[in-house]
Amino acid sequence: MVAFAAYQLQASTTRDRFIAAARTSFRSDAIQAKFVAQYVPGGDSAAELVQGYMSRERGITWCLFERVPGLPANRVGDPSPVEVPEWLVDTAVDSSSPVMWEPENQPFVVFAGTTTPYVVLVEFYNMQPLEDELIALRRSLSMIAIVVATLGVGAALVAAKRLQRPVQAVADAARQLGRGALDIRVPVRGRDELAELASSFNSMAAQVGQSIAELRAKDQQQRRFVADAAHDLRTPVAAMVAAADGLDHPELGHRSAQLMGVQARRLGTLIEDLLEMSRFDAGVAEFRPDHLDLADVWRDAIELTGGEVELRTRGDLALTGDPRRLHTIARNLLANAFKHGAPPVTVTIDGTDADTVTIRVADSGPGVPEELLPLVFDRFVRGDRARSATDGSGLGLAIALENARAHGGHITVANSGGAVFTVTIPRAPHGSATDV
Structure with a gap:
């Protein structure tokens, strides 16, 4: 043209x-x-x-x-x-x-x-000489056009090949990602749009891999949760069946009735803990914030636990939180300290920070075994694995952690002359929703 x-x-x-x-x-x-x-x-x-x-x-x-x-x-x-x-x-x-x-x-x-x-x-x-010159000009321009068009087509093919190669690499990587190769990545070269495409694909692949890994971990957790729940439910149910059979014997009736009552209470506690964990998993656990003094919550939990506990407080302990869930955190941590630690138990509540309140629960026991430190907040993990049955469900610390997260806080554990659990709770809950 x-x-x-x-x-x-x-x-x-x-x-x-x-x-x-x-x-x-x-x-x-x-x-x-x-x-x-x-x-x-x-x-x-x-x-x-x-x-x-x-x-x-x-x-x-x-x-x-x-x-x-x-x-x-x-x-x-x-x-x-x-x-x-x-x-x-x-x-x-x-x-x-x-x-x-x-x-x-x-x-x-x-x-x-x-x-x-x-x-x-x-x-x-x-005008014939002029026409001859125009014919020669037309031929020259036609040859130039053919040469330029040929070079242009060749350059376009080379450029298309160079453009096609990274796009094809992304397409191949996408197919491999679809087949389950979650670690697949595309090399990023340069700073042009194709490099941005490769970088975006790598980010997407990383997010997909992380999401699938989380889903797999969640699936394994749910499977383990169902298996552990079935195992823990089997023990009190079997005890209750045996106790029910003993009610027919006059000399064993009183003992069987006591055993059935104990196992029924244990079963009820286990079921309530399982329901609580299922609410957290489904994201429908109720959260009812209110203004409260954290020292009052812990004093009440210490009184209910009935153990030897020294309570130390400093700073402003007022915050906004769900009293029932904060009380559950206190009760479960104290129960864990007495079951798996040893008295005396020291509770230190530090309210000197303007944004958070920190609670430190330390017992005088042997501490958490090193191999259990990464797993102590997992479900159905007990401090004494040698015992086939304990009074606890193995869900207390997991429930305490979920309640802390519901407030936007967290719980950590360390050994320092015994097990030390540190709870950090923001003074105001994150968000204004009534459910978490």
Whole structure:
């Protein structure tokens, strides 16, 4: 298209210049011929005088016409290369300026004009050399266009190949990701859009891998949770069945009734803990915040536990939280300290920080075994694995951690002369929703 436009522009400009030059040359010849016809002395007619002048001009093809009113035009001079129509002569006689005519299928441009009122000069300008030059120009531009187009197509193919390679790599990686290769990544080269695409794919693959890993861990956790729950439910149910069978014996009836009551209470506690964990898993655990003093919550939990506990407080202990859930945290941590630790138990509540309140629960026992430190907040993890059955469900610390998270806080554990559990609770809960 560029070559075609360049040719059209060049051809039009060249033709216009040629015609302008021809018109100027014709006007100059007409003026000179008119001067000769009017002012050169002699007995010849005007046509003969103009013919004599034009015969001395070189490189110009011309002819003359005498146009007397009422008579046909009389041709004077050599034969012309193009048959001149009579209308052109008549028009030239009636016009005050030169008349141009381009014959069809002839490489000439013709100018006609009067030298004297009845003598018409006609000149023929051959445009064949110009047409030959334009043909050569057209061929040259066509060759240039073909070469440029070929190079452009080749460059486009190379560029497309370079663009296709990283896109194909992303497509292959996406297929492998779909087949389960969660560690697949695409090399990032450069800083262009393709590099941004590769980086975005890697981020997506990392997020997908993390989400699937979390789902798998969640699935394994749920499977383990169901298996552990079934195992822990089996023990009190079996004990209750055995106790129920013993009710038929008079000497065992009282003992069987006591055993059934103990196991029923244990079963009820286990079921309540399981329901609480299921609410956390489903995200529907109720959260009812209220303004409270954390020291009052822990004093009540210490009184209910009935163990040897030293309570230390400092700073402002007022915060906004769910009293029931904070009480559950305190009760479960104290119960864990007495079951798996040893008295005395020290509870230190630090309210000196403007944004959080920290509770430190330390017992005087042997501490948490090192292999259990990463697992102590997992479900159904007991401090003494050697015992096949304990009074606890193995859910107390897991429930305490979930309740702390419900407040936007967390719990950590360490060994320092015994097990030390540290609870951090923000003074205001995160968000305003009533459910977590």
